[in-house]
Amino acid sequence: MREIKNFADLFLRWLEFEKGYSEHTVSGYGRDLTEFTASLPAGMAVGEIEAVHIRRFVVSLHGRNSAATVGRKLSALRSFFKFLLREKHIGQDPITGIAGPKIGKYLPAFLTVDEVFALLETPNKKDRFMVRDVAILEFLYSTGMRVAELVSRDMSNLDFATEVLRVRGKGKKERLVPVGRPALEAIQNWFPMREQLIADRARRGREVEKHALFLNVRGGRLTSRSVERMVKSYGERAGIPQIVTPHALRHSFATHLLEMGADLRSVQELLGHASLSTTQRYTHLTLDHLTEVYDKAHPNAK
16 A cells, blocks of 8 residues: 555656646645545555456445546546556556546636626725735736736736736746736735835744745735635625635636637637637627627628
């Protein structure tokens, strides 16, 4: 069993350092592999794993996990065995031919334009970190960044002259994303508080965080979980009926661009999607809007 764990650790390090996956994603893969390993007979070597062991594991998941969760765990195993096969740690892939559960198309939640504006206006002077929180909300909506991308941004990534932010996404792929004027103004309002937090941290004798664009109350780099809690809290205060997440703002960013006539390829580049099929999830425009675009653009529409 220890041997399988060693290979799992090797795989997780590869995901983090070679593929550039976020800490959150790598942790998720680790939990899935640990659960699978626990289902195997004691002392089994990685080369002894067969399709029957994987099928038994998948069957054990049904009833206490959603189809999406089962599919995700199976996807983690596919990546693991593909890695082992490529590195010649196993002679054949035991997961070949094992199909995952059928999953309905997932459509992430998004906000209307009015709801986004209400959210952006929610932080007030009673909030200790009002200027920082406004800047974060503005940046999430202005750029469509993932929350992990946001908290990993450094001061050097933002170019005020060109109004562009350099973002490193999944797989360490970099892209340049335009930043709207309201977001730039919000970040400038945040800088004095940022400098104060850095000075306070230095006075406490702690190592100073000079690079991070966004800081927490202790002057350290802000975490994804903290941003998620903050966004959810402001969403509730704004009276938005659904739970508001950073991903909902990312989805709203893409949806509103498409509704205003942006082409799918451009939105794909802005979001940092490797595949256009991923971006196509965001094309849930109303039939009326599609008909209107068709009527205006197609020569033989009328």
